[in-house]
Amino acid sequence: MARPPFPPSPHPGQHPMARPMLSDEARATVEEALRAHVAPNARLTGISRLSGGACQQNLLLTLADGNGDPLPPHVLRADAATSLPMSLRRRQEEPVMRAAAAAGVPTPAPLALLESVPRPGRDAVLMPWVEGEAVGARIIASDSLAEARKDLPEALARALARIHSVTPDDHPELLPNAADDPVDVAMNGLRVLTEGLCAMRPALSLAVRWLEDHLPADRTPVLVHGDFRVGNFLVSPRGLEAVLDWEFAHWGAAGEDLGWIMVRDWRFSRPELPVGGLCGRETFLRAWENHAGRTIDRADVRFWEVYGNVRWAAGCHFQTMRVLAGGERNLELLAISRRAVEMEVEALRLIDRAT
Structure with a gap:
């Protein structure tokens, strides 16, 4: 159902001599x-x-x-x-x-x-099965989705607010670490993710240090999708059809999802529109605030946008490591690593604007 933020293989499926997909x-x-x-x-x-x-x-x-x-x-x-x-x-x-x-x-x-x-x-x-388009480049550029794109920021903000309405108080057994500080958990996870990379990637090292000096104020735990971005939802001419790919869901701060959809890699052919190539930051944040019934500090969002770019830069490197380790034979995963430098540059640009 979901596709990564780059064109899929033109020949999906299996080679006739490959191992059967199901025993x-x-x-x-x-x-x-x-x-x-x-x-x-x-x-x-x-x-x-x-x-x-x-x-x-x-x-x-x-x-x-x-x-x-x-x-x-x-x-x-x-x-x-x-x-x-x-x-x-x-x-x-x-x-x-x-x-x-x-x-x-x-x-x-x-x-x-x-x-x-x-x-x-x-x-x-x-x-x-839910019918719809998931390839980010097509969602952003397809003529058949032009009308749907007009209302998509509002629909995504509403969906994200509903995700964030799920709390540990109402679902204490849903996910672990409900009592942990979401910012501490996020930063500890980022340190683990970037360990061993910072020595080779000085931009990541600098960005992690900046994040440690600019921690956000909002630490209220809610359900966070963890990968809410163009490429992880389905869109049809009718509009938003489905949010997909929940494998990174966790208890966290709402700002984490808000910053993640602004990561540089999800804008495709519209880099001037920070929210997934669809709209500006304020348009999306105000829509989310309206549906969530609360406000969010813009400094918190800036932190999470830098965090998101650093996290995805490290994630790009890890995708390649999965292939090199021999667990996956996937050219798409191997190709993702070339995107890491784009996120590193974007993180530095955001930090520069914040100073």
Whole structure:
């Protein structure tokens, strides 16, 4: 369902000689779940790999009933062979998606959590297929989405406010570390992520030191999506269809999501529009404040925007390490690392403007 912020492979799917995407046992488990949650006579007629998915494997399932008539397609979102630091496994992500859907966030509500799918030791979430465009460059530039783009900032701000309405007080068991200070947790995580990189990347070292000297005031924990950006939601001519990819969800400060969507890499062909190539910062922040029913300090947002650029620069380097370590054979992951320098320069630019 979700795609990374660069064009997908023109030839999704598998080579005919590649290992089957589902073992026989996993296929039987999936078909049993389809019969329980979709239709009593549902059967699996096809499986294809959806392009993208840096931290998970997304499979499109085509279905038919007992008469051979097509049923609505579904998606199997499975654990990948390797994952990034701090990312959730599907067993952890599934209840987060349920809580978000219950809060009014447009996101596919999980139908079932399937164990040992696609392989033993890995799990998968079965969910409905949602039609829409996820490729960021197309969302920003496609003529067919021109009308949808006009209302998209408002819709995204509303969805984000609903995500942030989920709190540890209402869902104490949803995620760990509910009592921890969200800023301390974020900075500790960033130090771990950048450890070993700062010596080689002086821009990252400088930016981390600046962040430590400019910590935000708001430390109220709420549900944070953790990767809310263009490329992680679906858009159709009707507007926002679904928020995707919850593997980085955690208890955090709302500003973290607000700064993340402003990261340089998500603007595509519209670098002059900081919020995902869609609008300016103030337009989006005011819309979020209206739906959230509270204000946010702009200095806090600046901190989180710098933080986001540093985090993604480090993340770009880690994507390459996953390939070099031998756990993944994915040219897209290998290519991501070249983007790191763009975020490093953007972080320095933001710091310069703040001084």
